[in-house]
Amino acid sequence: MEMSPNYHPPKEFAISAKDFSVFYGSFHAVKNVNMDFERGKVTAIIGPSGCGKSTFLRCINRMNDLVENCRTEGLLAFDGIDIYHKRLDVAELRRRIGMVFQRPNPFPKSIYENVAYGVRLKGVRKKAILDEIVENSLRRAALWDEVKDRLSSNALGMSGGQQQRLCIARALAIKPCVLLMDEPCSALDPKSTARIEDLIAELSGEYTIAIVTHNMQQAARVSDNTAFFYEGRLVEFGTTSQIFTNPKNKATNDYITGRFG
Amino acid sequence: MRNILDRSFTIMARACLCLMALTLLGFLLPIIYNGLGAVFFNATVEHEKFLRENLDYDIPQKKIELIERADAARAPLWKMISSYENSHGAAESGKLLAQIRKDVFASMRADKETLEKILGLGGRERAEKLRKYAESAWKIYDLEASRLAKSEISPFALDKAFKSEQTSLESDAKKFASDCDKTMKLGFSKRNSLRRNICLPPLGLMKKLRAEISLQNAAYFELKNGIRELLGPSDKTEKSKLNLLRQRYGQTRMDMAKKTLEESILHINIKTKNSRGAEISRRVASKQYFKNSAVEDMIDYIENNFDSMLKPHFTAYWGFFFDEPFDSNIFGGIWPMICGTFYLTFGSMLIAAPLGIAAAIYFSEYAKEGRVISLLRMCVGTLAGVPSIVFGLFGLAFLINTLKVSESKSVLAGAITLALLILPTIIRACEEALKAVPQSYREAALGLGAGKWKAICTVILPAALPSMLTGIIISMGRAAGETAPIIFTAATSIGSALAISDIFTQPTPALPWNIYNICSEHEMADRVGHVQYGMVLTLIGLVLALNFAAIWMRARLQNKVK
Numbered sequence: 001m002e003m004s005p006n007y008h009p010p011k012e013f014a015i016s017a018k019d020f021s022v023f024y025g026s027f028h029a030v031k032n033v034n035m036d037f038e039r040g041k042v043t044a045i046i047g048p049s050g051c052g053k054s055t056f057l058r059c060i061n062r063m064n065d066l067v068e069n070c071r072t073e074g075l076l077a078f079d080g081i082d083i084y085h086k087r088l089d090v091a092e093l094r095r096r097i098g099m100v101f102q103r104p105n106p107f108p109k110s111i112y113e114n115v116a117y118g119v120r121l122k123g124v125r126k127k128a129i130l131d132e133i134v135e136n137s138l139r140r141a142a143l144w145d146e147v148k149d150r151l152s153s154n155a156l157g158m159s160g161g162q163q164q165r166l167c168i169a170r171a172l173a174i175k176p177c178v179l180l181m182d183e184p185c186s187a188l189d190p191k192s193t194a195r196i197e198d199l200i201a202e203l204s205g206e207y208t209i210a211i212v213t214h215n216m217q218q219a220a221r222v223s224d225n226t227a228f229f230y231e232g233r234l235v236e237f238g239t240t241s242q243i244f245t246n247p248k249n250k251a252t253n254d255y256i257t258g259r260f261g
Numbered sequence: 262m263r264n265i266l267d268r269s270f271t272i273m274a275r276a277c278l279c280l281m282a283l284t285l286l287g288f289l290l291p292i293i294y295n296g297l298g299a300v301f302f303n304a305t306v307e308h309e310k311f312l313r314e315n316l317d318y319d320i321p322q323k324k325i326e327l328i329e330r331a332d333a334a335r336a337p338l339w340k341m342i343s344s345y346e347n348s349h350g351a352a353e354s355g356k357l358l359a360q361i362r363k364d365v366f367a368s369m370r371a372d373k374e375t376l377e378k379i380l381g382l383g384g385r386e387r388a389e390k391l392r393k394y395a396e397s398a399w400k401i402y403d404l405e406a407s408r409l410a411k412s413e414i415s416p417f418a419l420d421k422a423f424k425s426e427q428t429s430l431e432s433d434a435k436k437f438a439s440d441c442d443k444t445m446k447l448g449f450s451k452r453n454s455l456r457r458n459i460c461l462p463p464l465g466l467m468k469k470l471r472a473e474i475s476l477q478n479a480a481y482f483e484l485k486n487g488i489r490e491l492l493g494p495s496d497k498t499e500k501s502k503l504n505l506l507r508q509r510y511g512q513t514r515m516d517m518a519k520k521t522l523e524e525s526i527l528h529i530n531i532k533t534k535n536s537r538g539a540e541i542s543r544r545v546a547s548k549q550y551f552k553n554s555a556v557e558d559m560i561d562y563i564e565n566n567f568d569s570m571l572k573p574h575f576t577a578y579w580g581f582f583f584d585e586p587f588d589s590n591i592f593g594g595i596w597p598m599i600c601g602t603f604y605l606t607f608g609s610m611l612i613a614a615p616l617g618i619a620a621a622i623y624f625s626e627y628a629k630e631g632r633v634i635s636l637l638r639m640c641v642g643t644l645a646g647v648p649s650i651v652f653g654l655f656g657l658a659f660l661i662n663t664l665k666v667s668e669s670k671s672v673l674a675g676a677i678t679l680a681l682l683i684l685p686t687i688i689r690a691c692e693e694a695l696k697a698v699p700q701s702y703r704e705a706a707l708g709l710g711a712g713k714w715k716a717i718c719t720v721i722l723p724a725a726l727p728s729m730l731t732g733i734i735i736s737m738g739r740a741a742g743e744t745a746p747i748i749f750t751a752a753t754s755i756g757s758a759l760a761i762s763d764i765f766t767q768p769t770p771a772l773p774w775n776i777y778n779i780c781s782e783h784e785m786a787d788r789v790g791h792v793q794y795g796m797v798l799t800l801i802g803l804v805l806a807l808n809f810a811a812i813w814m815r816a817r818l819q820n821k822v823k
Contacts, residue, residue: 063704068629095710105701107720117719118709167705174710 014039014178014208015060019074022055022064029055031232032074037178037225042200042209044223044240046216048260052232053212057180059083060210061097062090078178095122097178098171103187104163106155106170111147114155114166118174133173141169142199161192168199179203181211185218197222216256220244228252289801296798299791300581303515305571306331307493308578311510311592316584327572334569338562339495342485345555351418354409358426361402362463366433369398369459376441380451387451391458399462406466415555416474417481427467434460480531481556484547487525488563491518492570506588507785513592515573517788526563581795585757590779590792599799600758601672601769605751606741608676608764609683613740614733616680617687621729624688625695626717645685649745652682656750670768672759675751682746683736690732694725727818734811738804744773754778772800 013036022030030052037043045053055064062083064070076083083093095118106114115134124130134151138144143165147158155166164184171179181200185193200209200222213219219226219240226243228236228251236243236252247253254260306328312318320328369376379390406426409419438456441447447455493511494500503509512518529547532540551557563570584594620641628634656678660666666674698721706716722729752774759769776796779789786793 061708063708066700066703066707091707091710091712094708099704099708101701101704101708103701105699105705107702107705108724117706118711121709121711121715121719170705170709 012039013037014079015210016077017056017075018077020056020059020076021073022052022059023071023073024067025069029232030059033234035227035234035237037208037210039208040205041224042204042211042222043225043227044219045210045212045227045229046214046219046255047229047235048255049214051229053227053229054182056229057182057210057212058099060178060180061094061099063094063099065090095174096176097180098174098176099180100164100167100171100182100184102183104160104167106158106163106166108154108156110152111155111158111166112151115170115173118170122174137169137173138166140172140203141165142195142202143169159192161188161195164188164192164196165199168196172203176207178208178210181209183212183214186214193218216244216258228255230255292794292797292801295791295794299795299798300579301575301577302791303573304576304578305511305513305515305518305573307511307571308513308576310493311506311513311587312580315506315587316580316593318580324574327574331570331572334566335492335495338488338492338559338566338570341555341559341562342488342495345415345559346417348413348415348418350412350414351422354412354414354419355422355425358402358405358409358422359429361405362426362429362433365398365402366437369437370440373444377445380445380447380455388454388458391454392461395459396462399460402463403466406463406470410470410473416477420471420474420478423467423471427464427471430460430464430467476532480529480547480550483529483531484526484551484556484560487521487529488559490525491521491563507591510592512571514791515571518567518571518573522563522567526560582799586755586792589755589783589785590775590789591785595772595775595792595796595799597756597758598770598772598775598796599803601752601756601771602741602773602800602803604672604759604764604769605675605679605747605771606737608672609679609740610733610737612677612680613684613687613736617684617733618691618729620684620688621691621695622717622722625692626713626721641685641688644681645689649682649743650748652678653746653749655681656746661750667766670749670751670753671766672751672764672769673766675747675768675771676764678746678750679740679743682743683740686736686739687733690736691725691729694728694732695721697728698724727815730818731811731815734807734814738807741803741807742773742800744777747771747774754782772796772803776800 015037017033017035020030020033021028033056045057047053058064059072059076060078060083064072072084078093078097082088107117109117112134115137116130119130119133124133135144135148138147143162146162147166155163158166164187168179168184185196188196197218200211203209204222204224211219211223223240225238226240227234228243228247228249230251236247236249238248243252244256247256306324309318309320309324309328313320375394379387379394382390406423409422434456437459438447438452441455442452489508489511491511493509494503500509512521527547528544529550530542531545531550533543535541548557548560551560578594581594582599583596585596587593624634624638628637656674660674660677661669661671666677702720702724703716706720707713711719751768752771753768754770754775756768756770759767776793779796780786780793783789
């Protein structure tokens with residue numbers, strides 16, 4: 001990975017965006033966003049549908065490369081490295097910045113294989129090491145006790161909440177620095193949601209977590225900082241308590257009080 | 262109102278389905294019934310004889326006894342035939358005629374003066390006198406010959422005797438003329454006149470008598486051919502002289518034997534002259550035609566001892582699938598065709614599947630929509646619409662004549678041609694299968710730091726595999742049944758099963774081509790009906806088996822995934 005030549009963000013920020021814009025063809029989806037994700041903290045991104053928050057999140061590990069005619073401008077840096085640098089190893093970047101998707105998407109393989117998948121990609125072959133990593137990851141995702149007896153059964157046979165936790169375990173297994181979560185609880189029932197939220201609280205401190213959510217209460221519960229996006233712009237960004245108790249912007253206030261969105 | 266519409270629609274749909282099922286049954290049942298007839302049938306002893314002598318089958322003792330009993334039942338018939346053909350009276354009559362001939366020539370030699378006087382005459386008068394002289398000299402001989410023609414002696418034997426008399430008369434006349442020439446100094450024209458005229462009356466009579474019995478003899482030959490067709494030759498010496506296997510054995514199947522009896526023995530074609538004198542062929546009941554002769558007894562014997570001469574017994578001839586064919590499929594099985602179809606099908610699959618999967622991966626995972634890609638897609642679509650005969654010609658012109666993948670037709674060339682034919686189908690099936698893999702799998706794999714290729718190999722391909730395999734196997738079914746592409750590139754009508762090492766250089770028989778060949782080009786197509794149906798059933802069975810394999814495999818793999 002190469003260092004960006006002209007931008008060195010302070011060390012306490014894991015990810016920094018500077019005048020960052022995203023276009024889908026001629027549609028300007030994310031407009032000149034400037035924000036920093038604090039290392040070891042949970043940052044929530046809220047906003048009405050279509051405001052560009054998911055797009056912004058997916059740009060952080062370049063998942064938007066999959067979308068045709070998607071184009072970016074400005075700077076997005078991870079540990080001082082330009083994420084959109086031409087010679088960047090995208091696979092390596094994604095190994096450092098893990099992602100959990102809106103719908104649980106385990107592979108049609110066994111639970112064990114799902115967790116071991118990313119580790120194997122890194123070239124780890126030894127069974128003992130793999131076993132240890134799988135167990136640790138599942139424990140971190142608070143799933144070990146539920147599945148330790150059926151590691152070889154198919155992951156698609158688990159409940160939705162379990163599947164999502166498996167996806168988190170899978171992401172954790174490759175030891176990322178940052179975890180991106182794109183509405184991780186939107187497809188889950190309240191009980192499973194609570195478990196995931198507990199998990200996020202547990203993981204914060206160790207990982208830098210960015211979470212996109214529609215659920216204001218959730219953002220208030222789990223995050224340290226909150227960003228409010230509206231129509232592609234970052235409207236307000238601050239500590240969660242400040243945003244939810246004393247928003248500076250009228251739009252933010254309207255949104256969190258439920259007047260629109 | 263809506264209710265009535267709904268109901269009538271349901272009824273119509275059900276009726277259509279029933280109709281389709283019935284059509285399918287009506288189409289398949291005869292094929293299955295007749296096709297199974299190639300394996301399970303009522304055989305005659307000739308079937309066992311053939312297997313024992315040509316395919317080294319171990320025939321159980323019981324069957325050998327059956328053969329012996331059948332041979333014993335045939336012995337009287339062969340005896341009747343031989344006694345008919347070599348009537349004792351015929352040999353004696355021949356001798357008698359020869360004796361009279363010699364006597365006539367001797368008396369003519371003794372009576373030189375008369376002959377000298379006649380030859381001394383000039384021109385037309387000489388010929389006239391000579392003829393009269395000959396007529397009186399040969400009177401006894403002619404009477405005897407006419408008597409023989411009306412006697413009990415078989416026309417067949419008589420014809421033989423008359424024929425030999427004809428040649429003897431001619432050679433004797435020549436000898437007589439040259440002898441006279443020596444003693445009387447006749448000169449060329451007189452000698453010639455003598456030679457031509459001296460035996461004219463008996464030769465004319467012979468010709469007339471032979472013409473009279475020739476029609477009857479032709480009919481007898483026709484009948485004898487029918488008997489041969491039914492029972493094969495009478496003994497080993499006769500058998501060893503015959504080249505074709507079909508002449509060395511009788512009918513191996515009881516249904517064909519009955520047909521032969523009806524069509525070639527009980528009814529025969531005879532030649533007669535119509536009112537204008539032209540020769541025409543007519544079909545008659547042979548018993549009627551040979552009424553009150555020894556031949557009628559033969560026909561009666563065959564009719565009455567039909568079963569004991571052929572010993573019909575039910576048999577299951579599994580060798581139909583595993584034996585080589587003999588004498589243009591009249592005997593033996595269809596193993597080379599099955600082998601050839603197998604080679605061509607799997608060969609084409611081995612070539613087309615990797616190419617097709619690679620192309621599908623490119624189309625679905627790598628290609629960015631644009632002009633080049635839509636052009637490529639159009640090409641694939643067009644390729645799918647090209648008539649199969651064009652593929653065959655392409656295989657011949659490009660693969661064999663230009664690239665020279667093999668000297669002439671070969672399994673390799675055929676397999677490549679078939680591969681090109683099924684390639685578009687495979688590409689499409691695989692592309693659909695890849696597109697059906699949820700995008701979330703791709704995202705998950707990429708999100709975990711997999712490269713694109715790694716993601717394809719570890720997640721996308723395994724998930725798409727069941728549908729891809731289904732598509733490939735169904736394409737194999739198509740390749741197995743294609744005829745046109747292999748006509749010019751791989752198929753021969755006759756040949757033995759190839760070894761694996763020969764598939765790069767040798768052509769092979771294959772089911773679809775041989776079905777066409779045996780149904781329309783075969784010289785005795787009506788005698789190999791069971792083979793035709795057997796081949797069709799085998800091919801249908803093969804394709805159905807492939808389709809069921811596809812269904813089974815799909816279910817299995819999907820269970821594994823779930």
